[in-house]
Amino acid sequence: MTQTRQLHLNVNILHGGFYASAWRVPQADPRASIDIGHYVRSARIAERGKLDAMFLADQPALEDRAEEKSFNGLEPSITLAAIATATSHLGLIATISTSYNEPYNIARRFQTLDLLSGGRVGVNLVTTANGAAAANFGQTVMEHARRYARGQEFAEVLLKLWDSWEEDAFVGDKARNTLLDKRRIHRIDHEGAFFKVAGPLNVPRSPQGHPIIVQAGGSDDGRDFAARYADAVFSVGEDQDLALAYIGDLRRRAVANGRDPRSIVALPGLGTVIASTEAELRRREEELGSLIPLDYAVRRIGGTFGQDLSHLDLDAPFPDLPIPTNGGHTFARATLNFARQGNLTLRQLIYKLGGGIGHRVLVATPEAAADDIEAWFLSGAADGFNLMPDVLPDGLEIFVDHVVPILQKRGIFRTDYRENTLRERFGLPRPTSRYAELPRRTA
Structure with a gap:
């Protein structure tokens, strides 16, 4: 039986909110960006709204002009570990730089998170172009094509490490004194232009196999990266025509890489300013704008x-x-x-x-916001959105309490969680180990 296409909604928890001025409004806590309670509260609101996942951006450097704007300071995978214990269903996606990390550490860290959360984790791979971040690792920013070449090899090593354990490698048989079947655990012996990794990983497969991979690049190199490795794409969608052209191009590239064109979930970023009346909307927008x-x-x-x-x-x-x-x-x-x-x-x-860069900002009443989201979804320009509320947590709470019920009433968004893992929620097949059909050998 064919399943009806379903809208996906993530929330991107950007410190105090999407607007550069979010931390300055009366209801905001200036210390929110460094308070785990802020992230947990936001996650619980998102889970109450039955959202797919929580997304955390990252920049491994102190942001420019941090003295007058809230910033992402907390390490995202550690933050998600705390949130995992405070939620039961919400997906957990964190950003890491492929430019300044090693794939073994990231494979182990995120597979651990995936096991501990019951299969709710995703990793957003970015190729960092920030000079201050590069300097923190004793480097200069790599040339664009080289960044993406390293990023693609990074993703390949992640997948090899996550696949190094077959499904039934963990036995746990007390009577036979057999904890693991080492014939089902494999060295990867990867040697490439950027990495040399022996493997195997020291963490078994999770309920969803392994974390999903998210990618956020829109350049030609970024699209190639996504077409090969991404399960979901955090894209920039300025208007429906451009978004349709983007996802069409991405799906054609996926086919060229031997993938199902529907195996990538397209989630443009969407800043939101929501209020119940036009007058309240103008007041909220003007207040936020005046404080930028x-x-x-x-x-x-x-x-x-x-x-x-x-x-x-x-x-x-x-x-x-x-x-x-x-x-x-x-x-x-x-x-x-x-x-x-x-x-x-x-x-x-x-x-x-909103003092930001590039993402579309929707300033609307709840009904108009639902109309806009539904139009994009039904046109095929988006499978859903990475929401970026203007101020957190109240901008998210307004969306959950007033926009989500309209989308649910229209039958395009879930009224309850039915899937156990993030991969299932995105409608993605559970991966099998690439070593599953090989002759058994000892790790």
Whole structure:
């Protein structure tokens, strides 16, 4: 029996909220970004709303202008370990850099999380282009293509390590004094351009086999990466036409890599400002906009393009800047598209993006927000969204209490959790070990 397509909703817990000014509003706690209670409260609200997963971004460096803007400081996998004990169903996705980690450590850490959470974990692989992060590891930012080549090999090693244990390798037979069947545990003996890893992993398979892989790149290299390895993509969707073109291209690349084109779940980022009336909506948007530090926002947009934009007139049309050769292509291209589509000034662009970079921001009443989400979903432009509420946790609570019931009433979003693992919830098949059909050998 064919299952009806179902909307997927994650929440991206960005410290105090998506808006750069979120920590300054009266109801916000300035210390929220370093308080585990803040993340647990947000996760419990998301679980109450039957959301698919909680997503944590990361940057392994102190963010620019951290003295006047909340930031992601807590290490995400440790944060998720705490959240796992406080939730029962919510998926748990954390970001790690393939540029400044070793695959064995990450394979072990996330497989451990997956076991402890009962199969609810995903890892978002990013190829970090931040200079401050590179300096923290005694390096300089790698050239774009090299970053992605390392990222792809990183993903390949992760999968080999997660596959190194076959399904029934853990025996636990007391009578036969057999804890493990070592014939079903395999060295991987990987040797590549970036990594040399013997294996096997020292952690067995989890209820969903192993964590899902999420990828967030929109460049040509990023799309190739996703087409080969990603189970879900955290994309940037400026409008439906561009989002449809993106997912169409991604699915064609997946087929070229021998994959089912529907095996990748497309989840564009969506900033949300939700209020019950138009008057309340305008008040909330104006309050958040008025508290955005303009010089910070100008510097952040400039950083996206690798340029100093402080000399620009805030009220002149945003210039047609070149995409940086060695920076983050995705957000630069998205920011330019927003500016071009609305013929926006720099000031207008800052407010439209909430002081952020590139992701679409939906400013709407609950009914209008549900209309927008449903239209994108039914058109095929998105399988769901990575939600980024304006202020946390109250922006998420407004969405859960007022938008989710409308989506449920329309029959496109779940009313309860029926699946046990994150992989099942995303409609993805459970992976089998690549070693399952090989002759048995000792690790």
